[in-house]
Amino acid sequence: MHAWLCENPVGVDALTWKEIPTPQPGPGQVLVEIKAASLNFPDLLIVQNKYQIKPPLPFVPGSEYAGVIQAVGEGVEGLKVGQNIACLSGTGGFGTHTLAPAALCMPLPDGFNHVDAAAFIMIYATSWHALIDRAQLKAGETVLVLGAAGGVGTSAIQIAKAAGAKVIAAASTDEKCALCKSIGADETINYTAHALPNDFREAVKQATGGKGPDVIYDPVGGDFAEPAFRAIGWRGRYLVVGFASGPIPSLPLNLALLKGASIVGVFWGDFARREPKANAQMMQQLAQWYGQGKVKPVIDRALPMAQLKEAYALMGSRSVKGKLVMTN
Template identity: 90%
Template sequence: MHAWLCENPTGVDALTWKELPTPAPGPGQVLIEIRAASLNFPDLLIVQNKYQIKPPLPFVPGSEYAGVIQAVGEGVTHLKVGQNVACLSGTGGFATHTLAPAALCMPLPEGFGHVDAAAFIMIYATSWHALMDRAQLKAGETVLVLGAAGGVGTAAIQIAKAAGAKVIAAASTDEKCELCRSIGADATINYTTHALPGGFRDAIKAATDGKGPDVIYDPVGGDFAEPAFRSIAWRGRYLVVGFASGPIPSLPLNLTLLKGASLVGVFWGDFAKREPKANAQMMAELAQWYGQGKIKPVIDSTMQMSQLKAAYAHMGSRGVKGKLVMVN
């Protein structure tokens, strides 16, 4: 097998493509021949030693992937050789093969292709857990999605629309705003032309007829957080999803009082570990929605696994719309 090996987490340039022995699965594991692996923001942080999870060295990055089971370990009875699966295990994806915990593998129904499957679990699980579980989104409410043209942003738009909400999508270019409208957003805000903080707040006010959004989905953080929170509706829920812009913002807590609003943390990874039954039920419903055509990952482009460093550079340029997927 071949894999991108991180022996020194100083950044993307330190990754090397190496030939390694193909391992045999141990108890509770499966060996997967990887057909596709998606690039997520944590995949960048982890090779820079900036992610909250720091795997022992050396490791193979690539949190999310899909492929075909080649072998099963002792005790694995619900999966079989030749079966198509997707998996989000945190590492191992940027390779030709990997060992994965069988418990984390999602069997793929007929017609669920590897590229879509590799781009599915993280963004839809995060966005469903945020909107439907943590925010208790109701039909007829208004959702503002920040960073709306990215992976989790596009998933949030689709889930909110499927739930009957009105969606306002905020993104950094007209092209990205057009993408958001094409997948269901009712209105868009280009925050390059509606400058922070005043222009951005004015645009939110105009898009919500002065009421403000009931739910704000924020995977961006940084300078957007305070003006967005100041614009929230009475009893609004502000979903803290991530900090793609870099800085972790500070908010004056009196804003929660004045707005009767909630700051709500979203940590899907821990939810999946702490509440496995609820997570499994959620994933089954998401797979059903995919089959019904209600949701479908937006794929920016596919690139050969050997082009991983170029893919990281593309992601770092902030030009990605939806998900980047590496293929073998």
């Protein structure tokens, strides 16, 4: 097999494409021939040694992938050779083969293609856990999605619309705003045209008729957090999803008091670990929604696995709409 090896986590440039022995699955593992793997923000952090999980060196990055099972280890039940699966295991995806924990493999129903499957688990599980579980989103409520044209942002738009909510999507260009509209957003805010903090806050209030959003989905953090939170509605829920802009914001807690609002942490990975039955039910529902056409990953482009470094550069340029996927 071949894979992109991270032998020194100092950045993308240090990754090397190497031939390594194809492993055999141990107990509880399956060997997967990788057909597609998506690029997620943690994949950038992990090769820079900035992610909370620091794998032993050397390792193969690529947290999320889809492919075909080639071999099954001892004790594995419910999976078989030749079966199509998707998996989010944290590492191993940027290669031709990997060993995947059987417990983390999602069997793919007929019609679920590998490119979509490789871009599915992280963003839709995060957004479902955030909006449906943590925020208890109800039909008729209004959701403001920040960073709405990115991977988690596009999934949040689709899940909020499927739940019967009104969606206001905030993105950085007119082109990205148009994409958000095309996948269901009711209104958009181009935040480069609304200077932080006051203009952006006013744009949010105007888009909600002065009421403020019931739920704010924030995977961006940084300078957007406080003006967005100042615009939140009564009993609003502010979902802390991530910090793609870099800085971790500090919110004045008196704002939560004045709005009767909640600041809600969203950590899907630990939810999946601590509440596996609830997570499995969620993933089953999401797969059904995919089959019904209610959700579908927005794929910016699919590139050959050999062009991984180009994909990283595209992600760093913040020009990507939806997800980047590498294919074998």
